[in-house]
Amino acid sequence: MNFNYSIAGQANEQGGIIRRGQASTVQNFNLAHTVNFTGIKTALNSSLDYTNNQVGQFDNSSLGASIGVSKKILKEKMNANFGLLYNNTQSDTNSGSVFGIKLNNTYTLLQKHNFTLGMISMFRSSTDRPSNNDIMMNLNYGYSF
Incomplete structure (x- = not known):
């Protein structure tokens, strides 16, 4: 089980005064867990994320979750992973969502x-935009020496 919280902020101070819309704060909360089942060489994981952005006069927030499973196969030479994710973002002017596999x-x-x-x-x-679907594939090779 893992919990993370971060906060970052900035302000544009001029003459000791911070005017409206000249400061920002970003906060992020993340809760994640992993359970390993060593006997069957399988792991389950999940996470929840929340981000709140207050940037100048623009506010937005994002809430997301993910779940996944991994399994070692082929005499533990291959690690296969499958996961799902969802994220929803809300702002003063629009909203959007992402679902991923x-x-x-x-x-x-x-x-x-x-x-x-x-x-x-x-x-x-x-x-505020048309729906869109993306597919990205990667093939990597690594050598350990």
């Missing part, structure tokens, strides 16, 4: 070579 596989060959194939598909909607 993630797949990631890492294969280790001869203890030194790592191959990773990942894919994420994002489905976005917004009150």
